[in-house]
Amino acid sequence: MKKTLQAENSIDTWFKQYYDELYAFAVKQTNCTSQAKDLVQETFIAAIQSLDSFKNLSAPKTWLYSILKRKIIDSYRAGNKYILQENVEDDIDTQEAHLLDNHDFLRCLKRALASLPRQWRRIVVAKHYHGKSPEQICEEFDISMQNYWQIMHRAKLQLKKQISKF
Template structure:
């Protein structure tokens, strides 16, 4: 029965989770991560206490999967630097760079240059268009913190975006 519920949630939310992870980890190759989100959901469905909606629960799992992936990539880069190999990693090749137009790449870079809390709230509120309460549940914040951080993140993004576009 639990796997039927996860299957239903997969059909409802997999595209949203995919887009969230693209922005979160900075790669359009996130299909495996989407699968990992729903595998974790299957394993943890018994712990889902229905204090939040299934959507916010799934998004919080996706956020943790994204954090794990970023950490894995960072460890991999550090290992590469320590081994003094001159080879480039797959995700550094031109083929792996996001397939967005130049303006979207600059916007993506501006978002990635923000501190993690700003990046989290921007992706959830502005890009995924989640409500304040959904965002608060995913980030485990109160709604006022979401509103304040979102406002500050938008200001920081505007400044970063101008800096990135001025460089071009």
């Protein structure tokens, strides 16, 4: 009983501390407020269900973000049913919605990817094309999580610089 009360207090505290950040992240990733709310709610439900497995090896915020990222990936793999139901395409700039249909842009994107160092390119492709989690990528490439985030940050900056020339 005492452990259950402590667990409820932890989740309640984490909800108050991290909900806004998790929600903002989910909105940024999905471009859909209702989907973001659902994903964050599912994140906290999963956290409650697996709280016994949380060993404090990472910060609670890190653990919650990793759950949320998996939920977002699962949502995309399921076909973004929320986005389709809400017709969010109306809110997206027409140019952005059809950017991947633009052959010139695709050529530019391929050149930008080719400009990345080999390992960076392989990591970016593993994440954004193959949908692998950061944990899977770190294991596959034998890198630390900190190194992974540094590579992703630097790769995104370089890609943005190259693509902005388009």
